[in-house]
Amino acid sequence: MNGFPVLTPGLGSIAGEYDALICDVWGVVHDGVAAYPRAVEALTRFRKERGPVVLLSNAPRPPDGVAAILDKMGVSREAYDAIVTSGGAARRELIAQAQGKILKLHHIGPERDNPVYDGLDVALVGPDQAEIVLCTGLFDDDNETPADYAESLAVLREQGLTMICANPDMFAPRGGKLVHCAGGIAKAYENIGGDVIYYGKPKPPIYGDVLKYFSPESRVLVVGDALETDIAGANTMSLDALFVAHGLHKDELVDLTDAALAKLFGHHGLKARAALDILKW
Template sequence: MSDVPVIQSLSEIAERYDALLCDAWGVIHDGVNLFPGAGEAMTRFRETRGPVVILTNAPRPSSIIPAQLDRLGLPRGAYDAVVTSGDATRAAIKAHLPEPALRIGPAMDDPLYEGLEIDFRPLEEAAFIICTGLNDEENEEPEAYRDLLGRAAERRLPMVCANPDIIVNWGGRMMWCAGAIGELYKDMGGEVIYGGKPHWPVYDLALKEIETKRGPTPRARILAVGDGLKTDILGANNHGFDALLIAGEGGVHEGDKDAAAVSAQLAKAGLKAAAVAGALQW
């Protein structure tokens, strides 16, 4: 096993690529703070190489994400488009309509449902589940849903999970995501349907955005940047993109950026990366 190259800046490898798929949470920001240098790196890539698509597992439509990024201070000139897990999930939700659904997730995810006319019902009356996160993300843990999910599994209700992420670093605090509920449901024998990373639907949407900006682009010429091994890096590996692993303190897999340590971590997970960096910098 050879060590994955450690780089200090995106510019060291940028000439290999014509487009960038850039994760948001853990790479660009931590939900509270914009990471220094990330906006400049994205802007410089756009100016010198090609389009930048922000590819996030946010369980909301992409249309609301730019305003959130504005508030964090990311310039609109740093990216060409945003594609979310929410975008990719809406098709899976539509496939189950007009059947009634059980909703799991906070009110802030309401934009996901706009225009879908979903009939939300209690578990006993639902035909499927839509999970966007924990109802109370600040105070609950996935185990609080075990009884509910057990009863849903007995009824064999499929679950549409709008965010495959298990956990995120929110301003220095780790918070559970919808993916944790989805994994628990799978462990109980439930069927879980995903649209976000590492699954194909969200990448299909992202490739269409790249094609709109610069025409058909070979996947080997697209770099996927992310901090999540089971989402960003696995998705890149599965779908033919090179991956840049961000292993800095703002991500999920934070800490040691030593080449041997990172290579061992990737090998243990059965994954590969073109390079690793402590942060997204130009």
């Protein structure tokens, strides 16, 4: 049952209460550069001893692209049954909007995210010709912030364009630092009156894509490190959550105690079943 989380030594201490797992990827299974071996071990063990594991990521790429990245990082496919991504959901939206025509699309994001629309009936155009905007991230997230996009967002707003945000995350850890994500640009666009459609956590529709992998009677646990997406999504869906503290919010939890967790969760108005420093069995 969710409340303010209490510290637990590992997933194994509560795994017996659940028979299905939804797990975040970035910040929990890897740091954007390398996999966390103990997290991979924990997921593999849960899958063998308890039930299916679905990785749910706000990555702005289709699931097969995320699987390829995990392969390169050494994340065994024995650790999960399926991958669901916000990029996959956004791609379905683009397919729907391109029905019977060539969709004029303005893309904000790096080339590595192009697979979200590769092979679809879209034409990449500038803001003055676009029918819709797709935001997958910053062009240079190592050096840019959403503030660098203020002028271009103003142009989009003037054109009255709707933005599809394929990654609602504001930040993500990469190799020990935080980088800005598409959610920050989308929020900036909303702040000037722009319309945004979000795909991914914490919005309920993405969970429908996940829950189809479980039986209706499954006792589901959500594992994640982001309060505004992973934990908020679990709360919205009335699912128990295991919070990974030394991920996105590690700087806010220098002293990892039950009291510190209660303060952080109380501030955000969120709940979780338990918490631990890193995902491990």
